[in-house]
Amino acid sequence: MSSLSQRRLGRSVLLHLFLTPLAVIWLFPLWMMVVFSTMPDNGIFSPGIELLPHGNFVDNFNNLQRDTNFVGAIGISVAVAVTYTFFSVLLTSMAGWALARYQFFGKGAVVAIILGTITLPYAVVLIPQFIMVARDFQLANTWVALIVPPLFNSLGVLFMRQAFSMMPHDLFDAARVEGVKEWRIFLFVALPLARPMLAALAIILFLASWNNYLWPLLINSQPGAMTAPVALGTLIGLTKVSWGGIMAGAVMLTVPMLVVFVLLQRHFIAGIAAGAVK
Amino acid sequence: MRYQNATAYRFLTPYLLIFAIFWVWPIISSFMISFQATRTVPWRFAPTFNWGRLIGDPAFFNALKNTLLILVIQVPVMISLAIVMAVLLNSPLLKVRGLYRFAFFAPVVVGEVAYSAVFRLMFNLDFGIINKLLASVGLAKIDWFSNVTPAMALIMIAVTWRWAGYNAIILLAGLQSIPEDVYEAATLDRVSKVKQFFYITLPLLKPVIVFCAVLSIIGTMQLFTEPFLITERGGPGGGTETLGLLLYRQGFRSLNFGYASAVAYTMAGLAIAITLVQLWLTREPK
Numbered sequence: 001m002s003s004l005s006q007r008r009l010g011r012s013v014l015l016h017l018f019l020t021p022l023a024v025i026w027l028f029p030l031w032m033m034v035v036f037s038t039m040p041d042n043g044i045f046s047p048g049i050e051l052l053p054h055g056n057f058v059d060n061f062n063n064l065q066r067d068t069n070f071v072g073a074i075g076i077s078v079a080v081a082v083t084y085t086f087f088s089v090l091l092t093s094m095a096g097w098a099l100a101r102y103q104f105f106g107k108g109a110v111v112a113i114i115l116g117t118i119t120l121p122y123a124v125v126l127i128p129q130f131i132m133v134a135r136d137f138q139l140a141n142t143w144v145a146l147i148v149p150p151l152f153n154s155l156g157v158l159f160m161r162q163a164f165s166m167m168p169h170d171l172f173d174a175a176r177v178e179g180v181k182e183w184r185i186f187l188f189v190a191l192p193l194a195r196p197m198l199a200a201l202a203i204i205l206f207l208a209s210w211n212n213y214l215w216p217l218l219i220n221s222q223p224g225a226m227t228a229p230v231a232l233g234t235l236i237g238l239t240k241v242s243w244g245g246i247m248a249g250a251v252m253l254t255v256p257m258l259v260v261f262v263l264l265q266r267h268f269i270a271g272i273a274a275g276a277v278k
Numbered sequence: 279m280r281y282q283n284a285t286a287y288r289f290l291t292p293y294l295l296i297f298a299i300f301w302v303w304p305i306i307s308s309f310m311i312s313f314q315a316t317r318t319v320p321w322r323f324a325p326t327f328n329w330g331r332l333i334g335d336p337a338f339f340n341a342l343k344n345t346l347l348i349l350v351i352q353v354p355v356m357i358s359l360a361i362v363m364a365v366l367l368n369s370p371l372l373k374v375r376g377l378y379r380f381a382f383f384a385p386v387v388v389g390e391v392a393y394s395a396v397f398r399l400m401f402n403l404d405f406g407i408i409n410k411l412l413a414s415v416g417l418a419k420i421d422w423f424s425n426v427t428p429a430m431a432l433i434m435i436a437v438t439w440r441w442a443g444y445n446a447i448i449l450l451a452g453l454q455s456i457p458e459d460v461y462e463a464a465t466l467d468r469v470s471k472v473k474q475f476f477y478i479t480l481p482l483l484k485p486v487i488v489f490c491a492v493l494s495i496i497g498t499m500q501l502f503t504e505p506f507l508i509t510e511r512g513g514p515g516g517g518t519e520t521l522g523l524l525l526y527r528q529g530f531r532s533l534n535f536g537y538a539s540a541v542a543y544t545m546a547g548l549a550i551a552i553t554l555v556q557l558w559l560t561r562e563p564k
Contacts, residue, residue, distance in 0.1 A: 008371065011371060011471075012371040012372075012373075015366060015369055015371055015372060016372075016373070018366070019366055019372070019378055022363075022381075022382075023377070023378050023381035023382065024381075026381045026382055026384075026385070026439065026443070027381045027384070029385075029393065029396050029397065029400060029439060030384060030385075030388070030396075032396060032399075032400055032407060033392070033393075033396045036396070036399055044399065044405065045402075045404075045405045046405065047404075047405070047410075048410075049407065049410045049411070049414065051407075091292050091293045091296065092293065094289045094290070094292065094293060095289065095290050095293035095294075097289055098285075098286045098287070098289035098290045099290075101286075102281075102282045102285060102286035102289075103281050103282065103286075104281055104282060104283045104286035104287065105281065105283050107286075110290065110294070113297075117301065118493075119492060119493075119496055119549055119550075119552070119553040119556075120305075120546060120549060121496055121499060121500050121542070121545045121546055121549050122500060123500050123521075123522065123525055123541075123542040123545050123546070124304070124305055124308055124542045124543065124545070124546045125300065125301055125304035125305060125308065126304075126308075126525070126529070126542065127304075127308050127311065127525075127529050127535050127538055127539050127542060128303065128304035128307035128308050128311065129300055129304050130529075130530070131307075131535065132299075132300075132303075132304070148296070148300070149296075149300045151296045151300075152293070152296045152297050152300055152301055157293065182285050183288075183289075186289070207387060210389070211387075211388075211389035211390065213389070213390050213391055213503050214502055214503070214526075218530055229389050229390070229391040229392070230391075232391050232392070232395070233391045233394075233507060236391070236394065236395050236398065236507050237507070237510055243399060246395050247395065247396070247399070249392075250391070250392035250393075250395050250396060251392075253389050253391070253392045254387070254388050254389065254392050257387035257388070257389075258384060258387055260387070261380075261383070261384065261386075261387045262380065265379075265383075268383075268386075268387075269383070269447050269451075272386065272444060272447045272448065273447055273448055273450070273451030
């Protein structure tokens, strides 16, 4: 028996000896982001190795705010992400509910199309979307342009369909027999039951909107209409720019999400893992 | 169950409307645009104008070559790493599991712009921490941004850092759905852990691995932000130019929508081919 537990101990030590350096390497860029954001520019561009935070974050932030209106951009990002998340959760859960609950003409086709778009590159729709929103609808540099086109989301619908079809349908049928309207059953019976799944979906959608770069870069390119990632991106590559400031911006984009991730890890992981478990 | 067309479509309409306007129509539209000369007003139908240019354009083949090169190297490396992460995170022997999970999963929430900026600083030639660390152990500095090979390696390192944990989350969920008693039976039969990995875990995980691989391939195929921001618009000298970047340059810098649509449809063609391979790989055995 002792040789078995020794083998287990040896295996455990090996496991940690391998995984710990890998974890340190993986955390390193995030750590350095924080370190850079607290260093003055002449410290970032100095020959010494600096691995610990300094005290320059506020100065860096002020430099960032001088280079671009980052606070305004954060405001747009927050407002857009919140609005987008609300409507996207509503739309995808309505569609998921229809697919889970009803038998209807064309159901197979709807599911097939949704599945088909998962592997279709976004690049294919990018140019016509841009032409339509910017030229035909004249909506460039508006919130609508940032919120509405990304509302279509296939994994979310499949996720919600799964969530609703796992619920006891007797409950819904009983409500129907009582004469409750279908939309009330959806809003007041099904949605409250789906709260954990809605939370997972909302987190993933919020994050997607918060970090979205290419579409906002194309459609909202005017300084006053930029989201925070776009505003930050315009500074990268400029010659006379405060890199400490850019790093302060990167920290402001990242750290709140890391906190949310730690607090709601279970929902986060459920949302991401949903793609695989069909 | 009886049919409830009206009720069902009332719930589906908003979603399908967005889908029709922002996906169905664009899919058709970009196909048609790719057959038009779009730098004349009005646009005119010219079926070989863009596609003819595409097959003779060195910039296109350079972007295609770089994209495929990144795909062929980065995706297998990342998926293998993600499998290792998932299997080890799933080990009952692991202590402080939460800390390790945080380390590997945290990049999932980091935006492309934020991490591109950090990687640019970290890999700076003279002042980047990576070169300083290389120098401190007596290795030569690497000029990550002026030479093609290190620049490509940097893009692959960055993408792998950002997405390995994401795939590990999906794979871990797959691992946890493998019933425990399969392993218990194997252990009773004295099958070694390594053999269990190759003969139980990998085959049972195959559909999830293929799913991750396909999503990663399609994501990497559209790679844009990293070469745009980290290696400065696909530098050095187009050395990290990707199809995504070419599309951006043609569509949104030169405003050549026709040619950019042809590039987009090339990417779609590749994606469809890859999806078909996926369906074939995960087909039900007869």
